[in-house]
Amino acid sequence: MKVLIAEDDFHTREGLADVIRSEGYEVVTASCGKSAMRMFEVSRPDCVCLDIMMPEKSGYEVCRMIRQSSPNLPILLISAKSEEVDRLVGFELGADDFISKPFSVREVVARIRAVTRRCFQLSVEPPAPFQMGDLEILPAELRARRNGETIELSLRDVQILELLFRRQGQPVDRQTLFRHAWGEEYLPSSRTLDQHVSQLRKRIEIDPKSPELIQTVHGVGYRYEQTDDEKQPPGRA
Amino acid sequence: MTRSPKTLLILLVALPLLLLGWAGLQLLSLEDRQVEENVRGLLTDRLTETKRVLAAEIQVKASEMEQLTSIDSYDVDSLRAIVRDDPRLFQLFVIDPNDFIVYPDPRSQLNQTEREFLLNASSLINDRLLQKSVLETQSDPPDTTQKGKTTRLNLLSAAASPSEIIQKSEEKQPTAGRWFVWYWGPGFHLIYWQRRPNGYLVGAALDRSKWISDLIAELPDTSEAELSPNAAPSQSQIVESGSKVIYKWGRFRPTSGVEPSAELQLPYPLSAWELQTFVPTDFVTAGKNGVYVLVAGLILSTLALSGLAILIDREYGREARQAEQRVSFVNQVSHELRTPLTNIRMYAELLERDFENADPPSTDSNRRLNVILNESHRLSRLIGNVLTFARHDKQSLTVCPRMIVPDETVVEVVERFRPVLDRMGIETVLQLDARKTLAIDADLLEQILENLISNVEKYACDGKWMRIETGILDEKVLRLVVSDRGPGLPERESCRVFEPFWRGTDEISQAAGTGIGLTIVRSLARLHGGDAKIGPASSGASFVVELRGVADA
Numbered sequence: 093m094k095v096l097i098a099e100d101d102f103h104t105r106e107g108l109a110d111v112i113r114s115e116g117y118e119v120v121t122a123s124c125g126k127s128a129m130r131m132f133e134v135s136r137p138d139c140v141c142l143d144i145m146m147p148e149k150s151g152y153e154v155c156r157m158i159r160q161s162s163p164n165l166p167i168l169l170i171s172a173k174s175e176e177v178d179r180l181v182g183f184e185l186g187a188d189d190f191i192s193k194p195f196s197v198r199e200v201v202a203r204i205r206a207v208t209r210r211c212f213q214l215s216v217e218p219p220a221p222f223q224m225g226d227l228e229i230l231p232a233e234l235r236a237r238r239n240g241e242t243i244e245l246s247l248r249d250v251q252i253l254e255l256l257f258r259r260q261g262q263p264v265d266r267q268t269l270f271r272h273a274w275g276e277e278y279l280p281s282s283r284t285l286d287q288h289v290s291q292l293r294k295r296i297e298i299d300p301k302s303p304e305l306i307q308t309v310h311g312v313g314y315r316y317e318q319t320d321d322e323k324q325p326p327g328r329a
Numbered sequence: 330m331t332r333s334p335k336t337l338l339i340l341l342v343a344l345p346l347l348l349l350g351w352a353g354l355q356l357l358s359l360e361d362r363q364v365e366e367n368v369r370g371l372l373t374d375r376l377t378e379t380k381r382v383l384a385a386e387i388q389v390k391a392s393e394m395e396q397l398t399s400i401d402s403y404d405v406d407s408l409r410a411i412v413r414d415d416p417r418l419f420q421l422f423v424i425d426p427n428d429f430i431v432y433p434d435p436r437s438q439l440n441q442t443e444r445e446f447l448l449n450a451s452s453l454i455n456d457r458l459l460q461k462s463v464l465e466t467q468s469d470p471p472d473t474t475q476k477g478k479t480t481r482l483n484l485l486s487a488a489a490s491p492s493e494i495i496q497k498s499e500e501k502q503p504t505a506g507r508w509f510v511w512y513w514g515p516g517f518h519l520i521y522w523q524r525r526p527n528g529y530l531v532g533a534a535l536d537r538s539k540w541i542s543d544l545i546a547e548l549p550d551t552s553e554a555e556l557s558p559n560a561a562p563s564q565s566q567i568v569e570s571g572s573k574v575i576y577k578w579g580r581f582r583p584t585s586g587v588e589p590s591a592e593l594q595l596p597y598p599l600s601a602w603e604l605q606t607f608v609p610t611d612f613v614t615a616g617k618n619g620v621y622v623l624v625a626g627l628i629l630s631t632l633a634l635s636g637l638a639i640l641i642d643r644e645y646g647r648e649a650r651q652a653e654q655r656v657s658f659v660n661q662v663s664h665e666l667r668t669p670l671t672n673i674r675m676y677a678e679l680l681e682r683d684f685e686n687a688d689p690p691s692t693d694s695n696r697r698l699n700v701i702l703n704e705s706h707r708l709s710r711l712i713g714n715v716l717t718f719a720r721h722d723k724q725s726l727t728v729c730p731r732m733i734v735p736d737e738t739v740v741e742v743v744e745r746f747r748p749v750l751d752r753m754g755i756e757t758v759l760q761l762d763a764r765k766t767l768a769i770d771a772d773l774l775e776q777i778l779e780n781l782i783s784n785v786e787k788y789a790c791d792g793k794w795m796r797i798e799t800g801i802l803d804e805k806v807l808r809l810v811v812s813d814r815g816p817g818l819p820e821r822e823s824c825r826v827f828e829p830f831w832r833g834t835d836e837i838s839q840a841a842g843t844g845i846g847l848t849i850v851r852s853l854a855r856l857h858g859g860d861a862k863i864g865p866a867s868s869g870a871s872f873v874v875e876l877r878g879v880a881d882a
Binding site for chain 1: 664665667672675676682709720
């Protein structure tokens with residue numbers, strides 16, 4: 093999934109890009125209204141985050157123009173103005189959500205995930221749920237479920253788990269996993285992937301110290317091995 | 330400036346002016362009436378004086394005639410001589426006790442005046458009954474010889490006679506009682522009569538031109554009075570039988586058909602005469618200048634008041650503009666502050682995330698990072714409060730309720746404060762019982778709770794203890810109680826803590842803060858259909874906030 097971020101403040105733009113990228117999205121950026129429109133036409137993103145007060149063209153204007161051609165594209169407005177009237181104008185112009193500055197990283201993440209869930213619901217072929225051990229992964233909801241307990245997942249988490257599940261039984265090397273989940277050829281450092289997997293394990297493994305779902309294959313990468321008592325049920329059916 | 334103070338100002342200017350104008354007009358018309366009354370009174374006084382002069386002159390004439398008619402020998406020649414020699418007389422006449430006319434005897438040779446007299450006065454003299462009754466009853470003399478002859482004259486029968494009789498019975502003076510008025514020729518004639526002791530009745534018809542000119546000669550000279558600048562030019566006149574002008578005097582010439590300014594009836598025997606006076610109408614109704622003065626005064630007052638109103642309006646408008654500028658400046662600055670704040674917060678959070686992933690977690694770096702994060706939270710709360718306060722001032726605060734579980738929001742906020750509370754050693758007790766979904770504005774609830782907790786942090790950290798209770802009343806009211814064991818609130822001041830910029834006692838005011846936190850708590854609670862109050866507390870302070878939500882059915 094591709095997200096366009098249009099924001100005139102450099103640090104805010106880069107920070108936001110980092111946050112969203114770390115969630116597993118591809119990010120394109122623009123620093124003014126005009127370049128936002130250009131980037132939108134060139135890269136055709138799946139979601140747009142717009143700052144309202146931008147040079148050249150305001151976020152409102154960009155929002156209105158995008159809405160004309162793409163009625164279903166999720167648009168998030170980000171602004172330091174948070175009065176009701178500002179929100180109302182934004183919603184009037186077709187924005188889906190509104191984030192007011194200063195925002196917390198967690199808030200942005202929650203909203204991006206919410207937008208992604210809506211996108212999956214709207215898409216023709218939402219990704220199907222699958223079972224890893226006692227954990228049921230719901231990719232379209234960016235969630236996993238175990239014994240009625242819900243675990244929030246990022247898009248990247250889902251992508252990693254999906255690849256491991258598809259190649260169950262086989263080790264998946266770091267490069268492949270990285271290319272799949274980060275969408276980039278070059279692996280900056282092995283730690284990025286390892287750290288992510290370690291974080292993911294903390295959330296989905298019953299005992300992160302001795303992981304069962306994501307096992308380390310030393311020198312190669314990771315592997316998901318179906319345990320015997322689970323071999324029977326859904327996979328074959 | 331809104332419309333209503335402008336309307337108020339206009340009313341403030343218009344109402345007194347209208348009242349002033351109305352009162353002025355009332356006063357003017359009152360004055361007009363008074364002036365008119367005074368002028369009329371003055372004129373009537375003048376006429377009364379004229380009337381007095383004329384009556385006195387008639388009195389003089391009466392005594393002259395009394396003397397003249399005191400004749401006891403009725404020799405024709407001597408009587409003719411008297412008539413001839415006295416210019417005042419038109420004719421004498423004598424009637425014997427048997428009511429036969431002795432002089433001028435119609436059977437004898439008559440001269441011209443005698444003939445004319447008899448011709449015009451024959452019905453008066455020949456008709457004995459008439460003569461008796463008319464002369465004696467009408468004059469009503471104190472004569473004892475005329476007993477039993479007091480039948481009142483029937484005016485109708487008198488009017489039926491060939492000559493026209495007009496006589497008035499009013500204002501009989503005892504000495505002038507023997508006048509008789511008889512009409513012929515150009516107008517009425519005066520006849521004086523007396524009954525002599527020998528039973529003869531002697532009468533004298535006065536020469537009309539002579540007595541009229543005598544009377545006119547007695548009229549007061551007004552020319553001198555009229556020369557004084559303040560006096561009004563006037564015209565007075567004597568009118569006979571309502572229309573015929575006998576004589577008029579004075580400088581002023583009234584237009585015809587104008588009603589006299591004053592008029593007065595003269596007493597008998599001149600009762601057919603009327604005195605009239607005319608003065609210019611603008612002299613009687615002298616209030617015209619008053620209207621100009623009033624209008625000028627009103628215009629001046631209008632100008633003065635309008636000027637004042639415009640001045641007030643401009644002053645007020647400038648103040649309002651300045652206040653607006655201040656608010657918009659604060660708004661602008663607060664918004665501008667948000668961008669760097671966003672970056673500080675975001676990067677600190679990203680850094681925090683990196684540290685979490687670091688294999689050997691560095692405690693020092695974590696602590697420092699926490700300071701940055703907490704301070705950025707505090708700064709954003711501060712900016713949020715300033716903006717909320719400004720919005721409340723502009724009355725542009727609104728509630729956007731969402732279905733939330735209040736306890737979740739409360740826990741979230743407390744977690745955000747956790748590092749600060751831990752550092753200060755404040756023990757936090759949560760008694761949460763609002764697990765139902767309620768339609769409540771989460772941002773607003775957050776802001777309220779943040780303000781209450783930072784209140785504890787600022788003023789009651791010595792108590793080292795804080796309790797947050799939640800509960801739902803009547804299915805849809807969220808009740809939030811934050812208590813502490815700090816110094817508490819002074820009893821007297823407890824009602825003032827919600828006032829903006831109230832900073833409590835001296836030692837408390839040493840603490841940091843803007844002094845609007847509790848004000849915002851109360852405003853927001855009220856905005857949400859609830860209220861914020863001070864709760865009962867054995868030690869420390871306790872704040873109770875209620876928010877009215879819509880229960881999730």
